[in-house]
Amino acid sequence: MTETTIQTKQCAHCQSSFDITDKDLEFYDKVSPIVWWKKQLIPPPTFCPDCRQQRRLSRNNEMRLYKRACALCGKNVVSLYSPEKEVTTYCQQCRWSDAWDVMQYGQDYDPNTSFFKQFDALNKKVPYPAVSTNFLMDENSEYTNYGGSNKNCYLIFHADYNWDCYYGYGVKTVEASMDMYNVFESNFMYQCVDCLKCYDLAFSQDCEECSRSYFLRDCVGCKDCICCVNLRQQQYCIFNKKYTKEEYEQKKKEMNLHLASSLSQLQTKLQELSLSLPHKCVHINYNENGSGDYVYYSKNVSKSFNVNGLYDGKFCYQIYNGAKDCYDMYQFGLKTEKIYEWSIVGYDSYNLFACHTCSERASNLCYCAKCTNATNLFGCVGVRNNKEYCILNKQYTKDEYEELVPQIIEKMKSDWEWWEFFPAALSQFGYNETTAQEYFPLSKDEAIKQGFNRSDYEAPFPQVEKILKAEQLPPDISLVSDDILKRAIQCEVSKKPFRIIPQELAFYRKHNLPLPHRHPDVRHAERFAMRNPRKLRDRKCMKCWVDIQTSFAPEMPEVVYCEACYDKEVY
Numbered sequence: 382m383t384e385t386t387i388q389t390k391q392c393a394h395c396q397s398s399f400d401i402t403d404k405d406l407e408f409y410d411k412v413s414p415i416v417w418w419k420k421q422l423i424p425p426p427t428f429c430p431d432c433r434q435q436r437r438l439s440r441n442n443e444m445r446l447y448k449r450a451c452a453l454c455g456k457n458v459v460s461l462y463s464p465e466k467e468v469t470t471y472c473q474q475c476r477w478s479d480a481w482d483v484m485q486y487g488q489d490y491d492p493n494t495s496f497f498k499q500f501d502a503l504n505k506k507v508p509y510p511a512v513s514t515n516f517l518m519d520e521n522s523e524y525t526n527y528g529g530s531n532k533n534c535y536l537i538f539h540a541d542y543n544w545d546c547y548y549g550y551g552v553k554t555v556e557a558s559m560d561m562y563n564v565f566e567s568n569f570m571y572q573c574v575d576c577l578k579c580y581d582l583a584f585s586q587d588c589e590e591c592s593r594s595y596f597l598r599d600c601v602g603c604k605d606c607i608c609c610v611n612l613r614q615q616q617y618c619i620f621n622k623k624y625t626k627e628e629y630e631q632k633k634k635e636m637n638l639h640l641a642s643s644l645s646q647l648q649t650k651l652q653e654l655s656l657s658l659p660h661k662c663v664h665i666n667y668n669e670n671g672s673g674d675y676v677y678y679s680k681n682v683s684k685s686f687n688v689n690g691l692y693d694g695k696f697c698y699q700i701y702n703g704a705k706d707c708y709d710m711y712q713f714g715l716k717t718e719k720i721y722e723w724s725i726v727g728y729d730s731y732n733l734f735a736c737h738t739c740s741e742r743a744s745n746l747c748y749c750a751k752c753t754n755a756t757n758l759f760g761c762v763g764v765r766n767n768k769e770y771c772i773l774n775k776q777y778t779k780d781e782y783e784e785l786v787p788q789i790i791e792k793m794k795s796d797w798e799w800w801e802f803f804p805a806a807l808s809q810f811g812y813n814e815t816t817a818q819e820y821f822p823l824s825k826d827e828a829i830k831q832g833f834n835r836s837d838y839e840a841p842f843p844q845v846e847k848i849l850k851a852e853q854l855p856p857d858i859s860l861v862s863d864d865i866l867k868r869a870i871q872c873e874v875s876k877k878p879f880r881i882i883p884q885e886l887a888f889y890r891k892h893n894l895p896l897p898h899r900h901p902d903v904r905h906a907e908r909f910a911m912r913n914p915r916k917l918r919d920r921k922c923m924k925c926w927v928d929i930q931t932s933f934a935p936e937m938p939e940v941v942y943c944e945a946c947y948d949k950e951v952y
Contacts, residue, residue: 384402384403384404384405384683385402385403386400386401386402387400387401387402387403387405387406388400388401388425389401390425390427390429392427392428392429392432393427393428394428394429394432394435394436394831395429395431395432397429397431398429399429399430401425404683404695405425405695405708406425408695408706408708408721409422409423409424409425409721410422410423411706411719412706412708412719412720412721412732412734414732414734414745414747416783416786416787416790417783417784417786417787419787421786421787421790421799423721423734423799423800424800425800426709426800426801427800427801428801430684430696430709431821431916433696433709433722433802434696434698434709434711434820434821434915435817435820435821436802436803436804436805436817437709437711437722437723437724437737437802438711438724438815438816438817438820438821439805439808439810439812439815439817439833440724440737440803440807440808440809440810440815441711441712441724441725441810441815441816441817442461442462442810442814442815442816443526443527443538443539443550443815443816444526444536444538444550444816444905445461445463445810445814446459446460446461446512446524446526446536447459447460447461447462447463447464447838447840448460448464448840449462449463449464449470449511451470451471451472451475451511452469452470452471452508453471453472453475453480453481453508454471454472454474454475456472458472458473458511458523459511459512459523459524460511460512461511461512461513461526461810462509462511462809462810463814463836463838463840464838465838466809466836467505468505468509468809469506469507469508469509470508470509470510470511471508471509471510471511472510472511473510473511473512473514473516474516475508476508476509476510476511477510481508483507483508483762483763483764483765483774484764484768484771484774484775484776486503486506486507486762486774487771487773487774487775487776488502488503488773488774488775489773489775490760490772490773490775490785490789492788492789492792495796495798496748496760496789496792496793496796496798497798497803497804497807499760499773500748500760500762500773500803500807501807503760503761503762503773503774504750504762504807504809507751507762507763507774508763509751509763509809510751512525512526513526513527513725513738514526514527514528514529514531515528515529515530516529518530519531519532520532520533521533521534522534522535522537524536525537525538525540526538527539527540527712527713527725528540528541528543529541529542530542530543531543531544531546532544532545533545533884534546534547535547535548535882535884536548536549536901537549537550537552537561538550538551539551539552539699539712539713540552540553540555541553541554542554543555543556544556544557545557545558545884546558546559546561547559547560547882547884547885547888548560548561548901548904548905549561549562549564550562550563550905550908551563551564551687551699552564552565553565553566554566554567555567555568555570556568556569557569557888558570558571558573559571559572559885559888560572560573560897560901560904560908561573561574561576561908562574562575562905562908562909562911562912563575563576563687564576564577564579565577565578566578567579567580567582568580568581569581569582569892570582570583571583571584571888571892571894572584572585572904572908573585573586573588574586574587574908574911574912575587575588575664575675575912576588576589576591577589577590578590579591579592580592580593581593581594582594582595582597583595583596583892583894584596584644584647584648584651585597585598585600586598586599586911587599587600587664588600588601588603589601589602590602591603591604591606592604592605593605594606594607594609595607595608595638595647596608596609596647596648596650596651597609597610597612598610598611598651598654598655599611599660599661600612600613600615601613601614602614602615603615603616603618604616605617605618605626605629606618606619607619607620607632607633607636607638607647608620608647608650608651608654609621609654610651610654610655610658611658611659611950611951613951613952617629619632619633620650620654621654621658638893639857639858639859639893639894639895640856640857640895641854641856641895641896641898642856644895655939656938656939656940657940658940659923659924659940659941659942659946659947659950659951660933660939660940660941660942660947661941661942661944661947662920662922662929662930662931662933662941662942662943662944662947663676663917663930663931663932663944664676665677665944666678667679668680668682669681670682671683671685672684672685672917672930673685673686673688673917674686674687674913674915674917674931674932675687675688676688676689676691677689677690678690679691679692679694680692680693681693681694682694682695682697683695683696684696684917685697685698685700686698686699686915686932687699687700688700688701688704688714689701689702690702690703690704690714691704691705691707691714692704692705692706693705693706693707694706694707694708694710695707695708695709696708696709696710697709697710697711698710698711698712698915699711699712699713700712700713700714701713701714701715702714702715702716703715703716703717704716704717704718704720705717705718705719706718706719706720707719707720707721707723708720708721708722709721709722709723710722710723710724710726711723711724711725712724712725712726712727713725713726713727713740714727715727715728715729716728716729716730717729717730717731717733718730718731718732719731719732719733720733720734721733721734721735722734722735722802723735723736723737724736724737724738725737725738725740726738726739726740726743727740727741728740728741728742729741729742730742730743730744731743731744731745732744732745732746733745733746733747734746734747734748735747735748735801735802735803736748736749736750736752737749737750737751737803738750738751739751739752739753740753741753741754742754742755743755743756744756744757745757745758746758746759746761747759747760747786748760748803749761749762749764750762750763751763752764752765753765754766754767755767755768755769755771756769757769757770757771757779757782758770758771758772759771759772759773759782759786759789760772760773760789761773761774762774770782772785772786772789804832805831805832805833805834806832806833806834808833808834810834810836811833811834811835811836811837811838812828812833812834812835813825813828813835813836814836817833819906819909820914820915842869842878843880845867845868845869845878845880846864846867846868847867847868847869848868848869848870848871848878849868849869849870849871850870850871850873851870851871851872851873851898851899852873852898854870854895854896854898855895855896856895857895858889858890858893858894858895858896859893861886861889861890861896863886865881865886865896866880866881866882866883866886868880870896870897870898872898872899872900872903873898873899874899874900874903875899875900875902875903877900877902878900879900879901881896913932913933913934914932914934915932916932916934917930917931917932918930918931918932918933918934918935920933920935920941922941922942922943922946923940923941923942924942924943924946924950925943925945925946927943929941929943
């Protein structure tokens with residue numbers, strides 16, 4: 382997809398330069414809404430791609446869970462919203478019940494007031510769901526968010542169709558696994574990142590169809606291997622060296638894989654081996670005419686990351702299965718089309734602009750939040766049940782709607798609001814609670830200076846019999862009694878206490894693994910840090926010196942090859 386730069390702009394947020402191309406302008410024209418037979422043109426953005434992404438992510442609390450009372454039934458439930466927040470939240474049962482009417486919060490549009498101020502006022506009144514899950518399809522999975530069809534799961538996020546899984550993000554169709562980041566169609570996984578169709582795998586990254594192995598990096602079709610990199614269809618290998626079955630079993634026994642000290646040493650050796658061998662510049666397969674990383678089965682996709690089945694997209698992140706004509710979109714796809722400046726949208730949605738968490742058969746929406754199964758809405762919150770032609774949750778006729786919307790857009794243009802996503806200050810979460818903190822980390826002072834919110838709430842830690850320091854833990858899981866369930870462990874990094882749940886202890890015992898020394902949040906952060914930033918850099922292949930684009934920054938120590946050189950080396 383060849384693009385020609387039409388203009389270079391300066392970001393209104395960070396002041397860096399970014400390009401607007403001919404393909405960008407074509408897209409903005411394509412997705413500009415038509416109201417009353419007139420196209421309401423969307424001009425080029427004023428923020429650079431990174432700042433646009435940061436602004437969208439600053440609305441998303443994906444992994445921080447609290448306890449607070451449902452404002453309708455009074456039941457104490459798991460919630461994304463900490464108790465001190467001035468927001469109305471309902472439990473899932475109440476949120477989707479007929480006991481209340483979201484249209485009762487409707488308000489008249491005031492042409493003399495900023496639209497964003499009016500939307501903010503509405504947004505603070507309309508009840509929000511405590512969490513976003515398909516709760517009717519879940520079983521014993523209260524502590525999850527952005528997921529569904531999970532059974533016996535705990536603290537997994539953006540997770541669907543899982544069974545007995547704990548502590549993970551981006552987990553799909555996985556069974557009896559723990560501590561994961563982007564793991565799909567796998568069973569019995571532990572401390573794995575970006576793995577597909579694997580079985581009984583631990584401490585591994587970028588693996589496919591591997592089993593009964595420890596400490597693998599970028600391996601395919603391997604089984605019974607330990608501390609190996611770049612292997613294909615191998616068995617009984619240690620440090621990339623082949624052994625007989627008997628030799629392998631003896632060496633594996635000598636490694637004492639049940640001890641934390643041994644696992645730490647192997648992690649260091651894997652890193653050393655990984656730095657000595659080449660890495661593919663990007664992970665792209667079955668992709669036509671595109672750029673990014675972790676892009677699969679897609680066409681005409683540019684500068685996008687973790688996408689599968691996307692057609693004609695740019696600046697898209699974590700989009701899956703049947704999305705088309707999408708720009709500046711975060712999560713999650715599933716038959717979506719003509720989407721611009723969106724955060725968390727999917728399931729048969731079409732023609733959506735500058736909205737947040739609207740999903741399932743939503744179409745022709747502008748500046749909406751939490752709307753489902755609705756069409757032709759402007760500035761609405763929580764509207765559903767086949768509603769259409771609503772503005773700020775107030776019902777209009779089709780003619781009234783199409784007459785008023787252009788007037789609102791003209792006012793927004795004069796206020797420099799029309800082409801922008803929701804301002805950061807309108808987020809209901811502190812910046813440090815959101816996904817933005819992971820990808821664009823800011824100190825408290827930096828976040829406030831840049832106009833983001835901040836949360837200093839700390840949930841009280843439950844009472845326990847005793848808090849053990851990590852170094853006080855037994856080195857072998859066989860020495861751990863059930864008393865550990867009544868105690869807490871002080872994280873060796875953050876010093877925050879954390880507890881072991883019964884299912885977790887059973888997992889460690891079954892797989893003969895030592896107790897963790899680090900808080901689940903620290904373990905998640907470490908898995909996140911194993912992945913490269915979502916940014917493409919210009920480099921040279923370190924084998925043939927051809928120009929490449931890669932997520933490996935020039936200052937990183939890894940040996941990086943173009944796809945052709947990497948394949949020659951590995952296959």
